[in-house]
Amino acid sequence: MARSKPGFNRDPKAIKKILLKDPGGIAALRAAAQQLADRIPGARIVEYETDRHVVAVQVPADEQAKNGAGTKAASAAGLKRR
Known part of the structure; x- marks a missing residue:
């Protein structure tokens, strides 16, 4: 009988479920998005x-083009812009 290696075994189905449905993770995403949205007209x-x-935080195109509003808000919050 083969012995499994000690340590972490990645479970893709469990990871997908967590990324899609975990209430704590979703709440954290919403809080970060709200923090940015509050700084951007x-x-x-x-x-x-x-x-x-x-x-996602949608930034008005003119605010981003003229002032870099999304980039500045993300920087101020310590987040990376994608």
Whole structure:
């Protein structure tokens, strides 16, 4: 009988479930998004699912183009912009 190696065994199905449905993770994403949206005039929060739960902050194009509002808000919050 083969012995399994001690340590961590990655479970892709469990990871997917956590990324999609974990209430604590979703709440943390919403809190971070709200922190950014509060700093940006006209910003709105949009949620959707891909292979994970996504919470995005949509920044008005003119605010981003003129002032870099999204980039500045993300920097001030210590987040990386994607």
